[in-house]
Amino acid sequence: MSDEIKPPSSPPGGAAGPGQTPAPPDAAPPAATAPPKPAAPAKVNLTAEVDSPVLRALKEKFPQAIQAVSFYAGEVSVLLDKDSLLPVCRFLKEDPALRLDYLSNLCGVDYPDREKRFEVVYHLFSISLSHRINLKIQLADQEPAPSVVTIWRTANWHEREAFDLLGIPFEGHPDLRRILLADEWQGHPLRKEYPTRGYDRDHMKLR
Amino acid sequence: MFRTEMMDINMGPQHPSTHGVLRLKLLLDGETVTDTDVLIGYLHRGVEKLCESKNYHMIEPYTDRLDYVAAMYENLGYVETVEKLMGITVPERAEYIRVITAELQRIASHLVWLGTHALDIGAMTVFFYCFREREILLDLFEAFCGARLTYNAYRIGGLPWDVPPGWTDRVRHFVKIFPGRQQEYDTLLTKNRIWLGRTKGVGILKAGDAIDFGVSGPCLRAAGVSYDVRKAHPYSVYDRFLFDIPTGENCDTYDRYLVRMEEMRQSLRIVQQALDGLPAGEVMGKVPKRIKPPVGEVYHTVEGPRGELGFYIVSQGEDKPYRMRFRSPSFVNLQALPHMVKGSLVADVVAVIGTLDIVLGDVDR
Numbered sequence: 296m297s298d299e300i301k302p303p304s305s306p307p308g309g310a311a312g313p314g315q316t317p318a319p320p321d322a323a324p325p326a327a328t329a330p331p332k333p334a335a336p337a338k339v340n341l342t343a344e345v346d347s348p349v350l351r352a353l354k355e356k357f358p359q360a361i362q363a364v365s366f367y368a369g370e371v372s373v374l375l376d377k378d379s380l381l382p383v384c385r386f387l388k389e390d391p392a393l394r395l396d397y398l399s400n401l402c403g404v405d406y407p408d409r410e411k412r413f414e415v416v417y418h419l420f421s422i423s424l425s426h427r428i429n430l431k432i433q434l435a436d437q438e439p440a441p442s443v444v445t446i447w448r449t450a451n452w453h454e455r456e457a458f459d460l461l462g463i464p465f466e467g468h469p470d471l472r473r474i475l476l477a478d479e480w481q482g483h484p485l486r487k488e489y490p491t492r493g494y495d496r497d498h499m500k501l502r
Numbered sequence: 503m504f505r506t507e508m509m510d511i512n513m514g515p516q517h518p519s520t521h522g523v524l525r526l527k528l529l530l531d532g533e534t535v536t537d538t539d540v541l542i543g544y545l546h547r548g549v550e551k552l553c554e555s556k557n558y559h560m561i562e563p564y565t566d567r568l569d570y571v572a573a574m575y576e577n578l579g580y581v582e583t584v585e586k587l588m589g590i591t592v593p594e595r596a597e598y599i600r601v602i603t604a605e606l607q608r609i610a611s612h613l614v615w616l617g618t619h620a621l622d623i624g625a626m627t628v629f630f631y632c633f634r635e636r637e638i639l640l641d642l643f644e645a646f647c648g649a650r651l652t653y654n655a656y657r658i659g660g661l662p663w664d665v666p667p668g669w670t671d672r673v674r675h676f677v678k679i680f681p682g683r684q685q686e687y688d689t690l691l692t693k694n695r696i697w698l699g700r701t702k703g704v705g706i707l708k709a710g711d712a713i714d715f716g717v718s719g720p721c722l723r724a725a726g727v728s729y730d731v732r733k734a735h736p737y738s739v740y741d742r743f744l745f746d747i748p749t750g751e752n753c754d755t756y757d758r759y760l761v762r763m764e765e766m767r768q769s770l771r772i773v774q775q776a777l778d779g780l781p782a783g784e785v786m787g788k789v790p791k792r793i794k795p796p797v798g799e800v801y802h803t804v805e806g807p808r809g810e811l812g813f814y815i816v817s818q819g820e821d822k823p824y825r826m827r828f829r830s831p832s833f834v835n836l837q838a839l840p841h842m843v844k845g846s847l848v849a850d851v852v853a854v855i856g857t858l859d860i861v862l863g864d865v866d867r
Contacts (some may be wrong), residue, residue, distance in 0.1 A: 325559035341798060367798040368586050396713050400801060400812050400829040416814070418801045418829075422713060422729045441776065449716025452837045455809050460550075475543035475866060484551050 316404070347371045349393055357383055372416075372429040376426040379442065380432050384446050387419060387428070395419040395428065401453035403461040407487045411435045413463050417443070439466040460485040508536065512847070513632075515544050518648060519622045519852040522862030526851065530605075533847050534581055538840035545866035553826035558584055558658060558793035563824070566652035568828060569864035571614050572787075573653050574643075575806040576609035581656045582803040583813040587795040588658075594658040596785040597739045602673065603646060603655060604778045605769040609680070610639040611807035612762050616687060620855035623700045628690050634698075635683050639838055645669055659789030669778055677774050691759070701755040705842040705854035708753050715838040718831055719809025720765060721858060724750035724758040730807035743775045755857040762859075794821045801829075808832055808859055831863035 333467060344366050348417045353361060360379035367370045375383055387395040400418040411433040418426050434440055442465040454465040455474040462483035465471055473480060482489055509530045513522040523544035529537040549568060553561050565576035578600060585592060592600075617632035640650040645666050649654040655661070691697045706715065709725040722729055723827045730747045732740040748764035750757030795817040803812040812829030835858050842858075 297597075330567070341587075341589050341796065366802050368589070370800060372799070398716055399803065399810065400814060400827065402825075402827045402829075403816060404825045418812070418814070422727060422734075425734050447716065448714045449834060449837060452833065460849055473543075475546040484548055491551060 299323075300472050306472045317470070320396040342366055345371060347428065349371050349387065349395065349426060351391065352393055353428075355381065356386060360460075368410050368425065370429060372379070372431055374433065377432045377434065377438075380430070381443065382447070383430070383442050384417070384443050388446055393421065395421045395426075396447075397422050397452075398447035398449050401443075401450055401457070403463050403485070404440055405485060407459055409433075413438075413461065415457065415463065431445075434463060436462075437464065439464040441465070442467040444468055459483070462486065469499050506532075508647070513851065515541075519829050520776070520855055520862075521618065521860060522865075523818065524855070524860070524862055525866070528851065529826050530848065534571045535736045535843050535846055535851060536846060538843055538851075539648055540836060542862075542865050545862045547605065547867065549867045550828065555822065555825055558795075558823070561823070562604065562656070562658075563652065565653045565828075566654055567863060568739055568830060569808070569811075569832065569861045570651055571861050572607050572611040572802070572807045573651065574604050574655060575804060575811055577635070577653060577656045577802040578604050578738070579802065579806070579811045579813050581658050581814055582804065584658045584793065584795065586596060586735065587798060587800045587803050587815055588793070590655040590787055590789055591608050592660050592738075592749055592787050593784045594781045595664075595741070595783045596709075596787070597680075598780045599661060599665060600656060601738055601740065601743070602773050602780075603643070605772045605776070606639050606673070606676075608769045608807045609766050610636050610643075610768050613639075615856075615859045616759075619853075619859070620691065620697075622852050622856045623697070625691065625694070625697065625756055628687055631683070631690070633688055635680065642669070642672055645672070647666075655839065657786065657789075658793055660785075660786035662784050668852065670780065674777060677770055677777070680770055681767070688745050688763070692763075698756065700850075700853055700856075701759060703840065704755045704846065704850050706753050707838055707842050707858055711841060712753075715841065716834045717809070717838050718788065718792055718834065719806070719859075720758055720761045721838075722809065722834055723747060724761045731803050731810055732749050735803065737804055739776075739804070740772075742779070742785070743772045745769075748811070755853055757809075792821055806831055808864070809835060828862040828867055830867060832858075832860040832862075836865055 297420055317363050350371050357379060360376045360383055362376055363372055363374040387393050396419040399420045402416055404414045404416060406412055413434040417430040432440060440463055442454055452474060455471060457463045458465060458471055459473040459476055460483055511527055511528045511530055514525040527539040528535050549564050552564060562577055562580055565580045566573040568576050611634040617629035620628035629853045631754040643653060644650050647653045648670060671675040707721060707725055709727050712722045712725045726749050728747050728749050733747060745768045750761050773778040797817060797819045799816040801812060801814045803810050809830055809831030814827035815823050816825040818824040839854060839858060842854050
């Protein structure tokens, strides 16, 4: 995946010369007038669209479930309708042409300014076919996310962590309780309004 | 009247074989484990929350404190993720030195694993042998970056400094002597009857379960799945080196031992090739002083000694990450523990914790 952002044409040891002028990112015209200088790396388009077989299959099979698609540094992220998450996940895992059998990561992100403040991100990977896709759903505060534990058992602890640190409930989770913090802990530290030093920590102030 | 009942046993958090502050609640039927509850979080420091208030340069030392047995990988994964987020190209020499130090770190980390794992099972000698070689590696790291455990060795865009004079010769010396030293561990363990008795058929984790539990690294490869991020998604300059991915067949603790032993040999191969191909030149790329990635998000993984080490950064165009997530292999692999110890003896729980090779700093973050 990294080869999409690194310009493959850079010759070995090309960036070595000490006398080369530092090229600010916006200095495209000087680099164009001096082609022999190998130093100035081509400006990488980070948000370029990439072709993804998983995305094509999703668009074909679940056209109404896809709310948005974004690309960044060769990664494809698909924002899904919350209710279609489970059928989509089951399809992605079981389809013989996709086989996204490995849930690499699952986590929540808090955007308090949005109407639906939480985003749950699923990073999927296929061990046999070596492709990736990122799925996302958006949730309002206290709105439960469908649990994917029945599809990937690894989601169990990840979802408990998202519940613990962000307060996202997961519907259908077999054992939803705090995992990193103590059971009697108040609040969810990764929420943006939670102060970094915590509440009631006056005695820990440095000055 | 004679009757039997199940017994709850608490193991840890202050237990030497839990490798830190791991607490297990075991439900025992006689000496057989029927159920396990894994309680973690004793070392939770809220690093993900802290990162949201630090700029990108200030985060790297925090990553050292996650997996402190293999801090080079935390550094490597973090800087590569930021580089990917910004589209920064790293000079060749820096990439090669990163590979050399990272692979040496893998050996150092596996040595800690081997020493402590054998110590848990009762073979004390191996521990001293392993730490003898680890000392050489830590000396090399100290000469390279000034620290022996928490390195902060890389920078976004390259390295803070080149290697000191004579350093590559010292690495070459290590590459030369290490196979002989590894032979000594081999002699002590590989055909040792007690070792075989304690590890063969213990803690079985089959391929299907391992993938389902998200297990990665040597524990997954010992189940016969040839998945290594260095091959599946070559990052840095790993696509230029020849190395094999060792896999096991029996999915047990002994196979995981063999896989890690072979991985050390393969790491040595990579170090040798990187030393031979080490180019001259700068070690720092052209990076703005103030790291301010554009709006976007990336998920980047590297193959740490414990498995797939993932970094997820959401940038809102500020000089601090909006959200930082560490996908630590120890956390995910530990989840398979109840499955692996179900139906085995209490003494085997110790062996299984050892074979999972967890670092609690990495589990709890």
